[in-house]
Amino acid sequence: MIDTVIFDFDGTLANTNKMIINSFKHIYTEFLQKNCSEEYIMSTFGEPLELTLTRDFEAFSFEDVIACYRDYQKDRFNEEVTLYETVEDTLNYLKGKSIKLGIATSRLRSSTVSALETFNIAKYFDVVVSADDVTKHKPDKEPLVKAINELGSTTESTLYVGDSRFDMECALNALVTPILVGWQLNSNDLAQKYKIKHVLEKMWDLTNLIQ
Structure with missing residues (x-):
């Protein structure tokens, strides 16, 4: 039972798909100066964010990357x-x-x-x-x-x-x-x-x- x-x-x-996808695209552009495919982003769904960002942005400070990611989401949650x-x-x-x-x-x-x-x-x-x-x-x-x-x-x-x-x-x-x-x-x-x-x-x- x-x-x-x-x-x-x-x-x-x-x-939350739209907000997460847009957030990832934003930080890829800001830090890596390149585009990131939606297919790849969606393949990481369910994975802890820290793990994904540490792996993909290993050359940068995790604190800087996560701050940029979260700043992008400010005031967007209720909209998206x-x-x-x-x-x-x-x-x-x-x-x-x-x-x-x-x-x-x-x-x-x-x-x-x-x-x-x-x-x-x-x-x-x-x-x-x-x-x-x-x-x-x-x-x-x-x-x-x-x-x-x-x-x-x-x-x-x-x-x-x-x-x-x-x-x-x-x-x-x-x-x-x-x-x-x-x-x-x-x-x-x-x-x-x-x-x-x-x-x-x-x-x-x-x-x-x-x-």
Whole structure:
């Protein structure tokens, strides 16, 4: 019996694609004086930002790069980021069914909490595990296992909802049932590669898996 649902944030609960892509393009131009393809940027979705920036901008100060990235996003969040269709209705329904809800994300805690509060959905979640809270990041199982333990749940009773290969691998590594959202360009490829049984057309479809 499923009594716990844990979510990724970016690309799963909220459409942050436009803002992230534009932010990466900005810092590539500022520091490397070159363009960066959207395909490459999207391939890093789900990876901790620090890891991506440290790798791609190794010749520069990480503090300078991350500051530029964050400065670009100032005042753009409310304009460029939205919740996906039926997300809040689904969270409200699950909470009403006494389902334990959590977040396991590669975002930093401060930005995750700020985003949840901006959309007024922080009230639905019993635990938030962010990049700050773990030593090993997705696709390692640590973020998901930490969230499950803090919720007092079990892997057998938990669903993990995500949009990237990092999410699917994290769920499989933790022996948790992976749920793939179907609104990203590579969703079909991911579903086939990881043999994902449940692919959501909209978040409300998740309610059909909770009996």
